[in-house]
Amino acid sequence: MLRLTLLLPYLAALTVSTVSIAEPLATPTLKQVSPTVGNAENDPCGGKSHIEDVQCLGKALEAQDQELNQVYKLALAALPEKSNSDIRKEKYQLVKSQRAWLKYRDENCTLIGGLEGGSNLWVSHFAALCVQHETAERIKFLKTIGHGN
Numbered sequence: 001m002l003r004l005t006l007l008l009p010y011l012a013a014l015t016v017s018t019v020s021i022a023e024p025l026a027t028p029t030l031k032q033v034s035p036t037v038g039n040a041e042n043d044p045c046g047g048k049s050h051i052e053d054v055q056c057l058g059k060a061l062e063a064q065d066q067e068l069n070q071v072y073k074l075a076l077a078a079l080p081e082k083s084n085s086d087i088r089k090e091k092y093q094l095v096k097s098q099r100a101w102l103k104y105r106d107e108n109c110t111l112i113g114g115l116e117g118g119s120n121l122w123v124s125h126f127a128a129l130c131v132q133h134e135t136a137e138r139i140k141f142l143k144t145i146g147h148g149n
Contacts, residue, residue, distance in 0.1 A: 050121060057128050064135050071139050072098060074146030094145070105134045 045056035076091050083089045113127025 050125070054121065054125055054128070057125065057132070061128060061132060061135075064132060064139070068135055068139055068142070071142040071146055075142040078146050101138060105131060105138070109134060 045053045045060070076094055079089060079091045079094055081091055087093065109127045109130035112130045113123040113125075116123065116126040118126075
């Protein structure tokens with residue numbers, strides 16, 4: 001009963017809200033969310049069929065994943081195990097950052113694929129293009145650590 005009493009003012013405020021529910025919120029376009037996804041020039045495969053594109057993209061992602069792992073190892077090797085000046089410059093910070101980035105990339109690209117819509121194959125295709133773009137950007141970043149740039 002106490003919970004209901006606490007919720008009543010909130011529920012009353014919702015019923016007298018001046019927000020119009022007759023006007024739906026605008027759904028962002030894919031170009032607004034991720035300008036690199038859904039553009040033909042950003043799709044490296046461009047096969048004769050959609051299935052060929054998906055197969056090609058899968059192979060490209062595998063190769064990119066190998067490059068990501070190599071560059072990540074170089075970046076780890078470039079960082080000290082312990083830093084007397086700043087613990088944020090240690091290897092373990094990069095490990096935590098990489099784990100968080102992987103989760104972000106996968107979840108964000110799933111969202112982007114879903115926002116583009118279409119059949120499951122198209123949703124997966126656009127999500128994979130997003131993964132490819134985000135991974136390329138991460139590789140560039142990790143190279144700056146590994147090469148000390």
